[in-house]
Every structure is written in structure tokens, then in C-alpha cells.
Amino acid sequence: MSIADYIQNPTIRHDWTMAEVQALFNLPFNDLxxxxxSVHRQFFNPNEVQTSTLLSIKTGACPEDCAYCPQSGHxxxxxxxxxxMALEEVLSNAQKAKDTGATRFCMGAAWRSPRGKxxxxxLEMIKGVKALxxxxxxxxxxxxxxxxxxxxxxxxxxxxHNLDTSxxxxxxxxxxxxxxxxxxxxxxxxxxxxxxxxxxxIGMGEQANDRYGxxxxxxxxxxxxxxxxxxxxxxxxxxxxxxxxxxxxxxxVRMIATARIMMxxxxxxLSAGRENMSDETQALCFxxxxxxxxxxxxxxxxxxxxxxxxxxxLSRLGIQPEQAASSAPSHATDxxxxxxxxxxxxxxxxxxxxxxx
Ligand code: SAM
Ligand code: DTB
Ligand code: SF4
Numbered sequence: 001m002s003i004a005d006y007i008q009n010p011t012i013r014h015d016w017t018m019a020e021v022q023a024l025f026n027l028p029f030n031d032l033x034x035x036x037x038s039v040h041r042q043f044f045n046p047n048e049v050q051t052s053t054l055l056s057i058k059t060g061a062c063p064e065d066c067a068y069c070p071q072s073g074h075x076x077x078x079x080x081x082x083x084x085m086a087l088e089e090v091l092s093n094a095q096k097a098k099d100t101g102a103t104r105f106c107m108g109a110a111w112r113s114p115r116g117k118x119x120x121x122x123l124e125m126i127k128g129v130k131a132l133x134x135x136x137x138x139x140x141x142x143x144x145x146x147x148x149x150x151x152x153x154x155x156x157x158x159x160x161h162n163l164d165t166s167x168x169x170x171x172x173x174x175x176x177x178x179x180x181x182x183x184x185x186x187x188x189x190x191x192x193x194x195x196x197x198x199x200x201x202i203g204m205g206e207q208a209n210d211r212y213g214x215x216x217x218x219x220x221x222x223x224x225x226x227x228x229x230x231x232x233x234x235x236x237x238x239x240x241x242x243x244x245x246x247x248x249x250x251x252x253v254r255m256i257a258t259a260r261i262m263m264x265x266x267x268x269x270l271s272a273g274r275e276n277m278s279d280e281t282q283a284l285c286f287x288x289x290x291x292x293x294x295x296x297x298x299x300x301x302x303x304x305x306x307x308x309x310x311x312x313x314l315s316r317l318g319i320q321p322e323q324a325a326s327s328a329p330s331h332a333t334d335x336x337x338x339x340x341x342x343x344x345x346x347x348x349x350x351x352x353x354x355x356x357x
Contacts, residue, residue, distance in 0.1 A: 003027075007035045010042060010264040016219050021212040025258045029250065033287055036257035039264045040289040048322040049286065049314065050267055051295035052104040052137065053097035057085045057125065058118070059301060062110035064141070064176045066164075068204055070236040070301050071110040077238035079301060084109070084118045087125055094129045097296060100307050101321050105129045106137035106160065108300045112177070113142040123154040130155040137197060142177070142185045148192035158227060159189040160197040166213030169206045186221065195226040199269065202255055203233035203247035211251075215258055224263040227292065230255055232273025234302045249277065253284045260289025267292045275303045279313050286319060295321075 003024065024032070040046055061073040061081035070077040094105045107125060114122060126136050138151065139160035151159065163182055164170065170179045189196055198221075200214045218225060232252050235242050252273075259268050269292035270285045297306040305313075314321065 003035065007038050007261070010039050010261070012224060012265065013262070014220050014222070014224075016216050016262055018209070018212055018216060021216050021258065021262070022208075024261055025208070025212060025215075025254050029254070032254060032257045033284075036260045036289045037287060039261050040291070043265050044291055045322075046291075047318055048291065048320050050104070050269075050292040050322045051102045052106050052269070052292065053094075053100075053102040053296040054106045054108060054294050054299050054304075055085075055090065055093050055097075056110070056300040057090055057107045057122070058082060058109035058111065060110055063112050065174060067173045067240040068164075068201055068233055068236075070239060072239070075238050075240070077236055084121060087121060087128060090125045091128045091132070094132055094134055098132055098134055100296070102134070102295050103322065104135040104137055104158070105132075106139065106158075106294075108139045108160075109141070111141040114140045114147060119147065119150075123150060126151065126154040126156050130157075139197075142181055143188050145188045145191060148188040148194060152192040152194050156194050158195045158197045160227075160229070161185050161189065162198055162200050162229065162231075163214060163217050164200045165204065165206055166210035167217065168213060169204075169210040173204060190223060196221075196223070197227035197229060197269075198225040199227075199229035199231065199259075199271065201231040201233050201272070202252060203235075203244065203273070204241055205244045211255055215255070215262055218259070219262040224266045227267045227269060228259055228263055229269040229271040229292075230259060230290075231271040232277065234272050234276070234299070236302065249281045252277075253281065253288050256285050256290045257288035269293065272299055272302070272304075274305055279316070282313065283317055286317060291322075 059082040060071050060079040062071045063073060065072055065074040070079055097105050122138065122140065126138065129136050135157045136155060137158035137160055138156060161182060165173060167179045186196055186198060198218060202211055218228060232247060233241060233244065235244055256268055256270065268290050270282065270290040271294060274282060294304055295307065295310060297304055
């Protein structure tokens with residue numbers, strides 16, 4: 001099948017090859033953007049983005065050695081070790097996130113895996129955030145089947161666990177766990193019926209093949225992750241990647257567009273790195289099919305654009321924050337459906353556009 005045929009009728013594929021991903025990624029930029037837009041509009045309203053707010057519920061001193069991460073206990077980044085945040089503080093942060101318009105609240109912990117008396121507290125956090133009417137997401141490191149089922153029973157909607165890069169580059173970035181460990185946790189999450197949020201980081205000194213490899217691993221999982229965060233490395237002083245060469249932002253946009261084409265029904269999140277990105281690059285990412293952002297002035301430990309800046313940017317682009325009701329795709333839906341219209345009015349004046357019919 002040619003790329004042009006696939007774009008007309010995107011199917012959910014789990015057999016992407018490196019050669020195909022490479023060909024897509026390296027299309028002339030305008031063709032790539034056109035294809036990504038064409039796919040995006042068949043499944044989503046192109047003028048809506050989903051908004052998630054992050055909170056670090058347990059910061060620093062992580063036993064893992066992820067070379068990008070300011071929270072690893074292996075590096076001195078000036079972060080001090082903190083205990084698990086109190087339930088009330090988490091809930092008051094969640095309420096604030098809801099009041100500013102976020103629909104999903106993501107709680108992150110700097111753990112290899114959740115253990116001991118902290119895990120039941122996290123379950124209470126999930127129940128409490130859910131009761132506020134927010135979607136829930138956590139990222140707690142490795143899980144076993146039983147933990148995944150407990151999270152599901154507490155009302156968890158999404159579990160974030162990134163593959164981060166290709167199988168080949170992974171061991172240059174993390175030595176304290178394997179790619180297979182990552183895959184197994186994702187298996188437990190899927191098995192429990194929790195939506196999977198899994199993506200990666202680019203700008204870590206990886207080669208082009210590692211970017212294609214990451215996209216291939218994500219798309220060739222038994223189901224496409226419902227949410228795919230694409231992070232641009234935030235180079236933090238004290239981490240081994242602090243002086244890595246800066247990424248070409250056009251490649252970042254290409255990564256988003258290629259993810260959009262390969263995983264047509266997934267939410268593709270323009271994730272870490274927006275603080276160092278121009279508004280224009282972000283606009284290109286939305287054109288490329290990104291339809292989710294982290295919203296709020298902090299990611300886990302580093303800065304993100306503040307809400308006011310984002311409100312202005314989205315308004316300049318005519319993009320609306322997506323409302324909660326339509327933002328949780330049902331788990332395990334792998335068939336294509338629907339088609340989104342283009343805007344068909346201008347200041348209340350209706351106009352006809354062939355693409356809208
Ligand atoms: N400890 C858990 C884990 O590793 O799964 C959860 C928290 S961890 C901080 C979540 C994700 O944040 C990582 O998988 C990585 O993709 C992303 N991340 C961490 N530091 C980053 C950085 N400096 N720049 C971009 N993304 C980063
Ligand atoms: C994801 O893919 N990116 C978020 C979230 N999932 C947990 C985290 C980004 C962290 C950036 C570095 C920091 O703020 O500590
Ligand atoms: Fe720990 Fe997660 Fe950071 Fe790795 S990315 S050091 S596991 S908090």
C-alpha cells in the first residue's frame with residue numbers, strides 16, 4: 001500500500017517496519033504535514049487539545065540512573081529528597097488544576113516501583129482526584145499485575161510509563177533496568193484495563209534510527225498506547241546529558257507528525273520542552289497532529305509555560321481545551337472511525353467549505 005492510500009484510509013497497524021518509518025519521517029516537510037493533518041482530521045477535532053496537569057507527589061533520590069532525569073539519586077542536580085506528599089496537599093493541587101481548566105491530573109513519583117506503606121496512600125490519592133471529577137493518571141515506575149489491578153480498582157484512568165528511546169539506545173541512557181522490564185509493566189497495565197500512556201524523549205544524543213525505532217516499538221505494541229507523550233529533552237545541570245547537542249526543532253515536529261500518522265487514534269502529547277520552544281514551533285506541533293499538552297507552570301521539577309501564556313497561545317491559534325467527557329478513549333478500541341470537520345463559521349458568519357461536508 002502506498003503512503004497516499006494509507007492516508008486516505010488509515011488502519012490501525014502493528015507491523016510497521018523501520019524502512020516505512022524512515023520513509024515517512026523523511027518525507028518533504030510539507031507532504032509530511034499534509035499527511036499528518038489528513039490523518040488527524042479523520043479521528044479528532046483539529047482545533048481541540050486535551051490538557052493534563054502534572055504534580056510530583058514524591059520528588060528526588062530515585063534509585064534509577066536515567067541519564068536525562070533530574071530526580072535520579074545518582075546525580076547532583078540540587079534537588080533534595082522528599083517524602084510522599086500528604087493526601088490533602090495532593091487534592092488541593094488537583095482542585096486548583098481543575099479550576100484552571102485541566103481535565104486530567106497526573107501524579108508522578110520518583111520510584112523504581114511503588115512499595116510498602118506508600119502504595120495504599122497513592123490509591124487514596126487516585127480515589128480523591130477522581131471524586132473531584134478529574135481523569136486520573138499516575139507514573140510510579142515498575143508495576144506487577146496485582147499492583148496494576150489495585151490501581152484500576154481505585155479508579156485509575158491512565159498509567160504513564162515511557163519507552164523513552166529505541167531498544168538499542170536504551171542501555172546508553174539507563175543501566176538499572178531493561179527495555180524488557182518496561183514492556184512487562186506496560187503488559188500489566190494493559191492487562192488490568194488501564195489506558196496506557198507511553199512515549200519517549202528526543203534530543204538525548206540519539207541517532208535518527210533510534211527515533212524511528214522508538215516509534216516502531218510504540219506502534220507495534222499489542223495496542224497503540226491511548227496517549228503518546230513526545231518529550232524534548234530538558235537538559236538539566238548535573239545530569240550526564242546536561243551538555244548534549246541541542247535538537248533541531250524541525251525534527252521534533254517531524255517526530256510528532258510521524259507518531260500521528262502511525263498511531264492515528266492515539267492522543268499525541270507535546271510534552272516536556274515547551275518552555276524552551278517558540279510559540280511558532282508549538283503551532284507547528286499542533287499542525288502536525290499533537291492534541292494534548294501538559295498545562296500548568298511546572299512539569300515534575302522543571303518549568304512549563306504558565307497557564308496564562310498557554311491560554312493566549314491557544315486563543316491565538318483558535319484551539320479550544322477539550323472538555324473532559326470526550327477525552328477518555330475507551331480501552332482497547334483499535335478500529336478506525338469518524339471524521340472531524342474543519343471550522344465552518346467566521347465570527348458567526350457561516351461559510352461553506354467542501355472539506356467540512
Ligand atoms: N519514575 C517513573 C518512571 O520513570 O517511569 C515516573 C517519573 S519519570 C520522571 C517520567 C518520565 O519523564 C520519564 O520516563 C521521561 O520520559 C520523562 N522525563 C524525565 N526527565 C526528563 C527530562 N529532563 N526531559 C524530558 N523528559 C523527561
Ligand atoms: C512524560 O512523558 N513527561 C512528563 C510525564 N510523562 C510524567 C514528565 C516530564 C518531566 C520533565 C522533567 C521534570 O520536570 O522533572
Ligand atoms: Fe527515577 Fe523515573 Fe527519573 Fe528514571 S525517570 S530517575 S525512574 S524518576
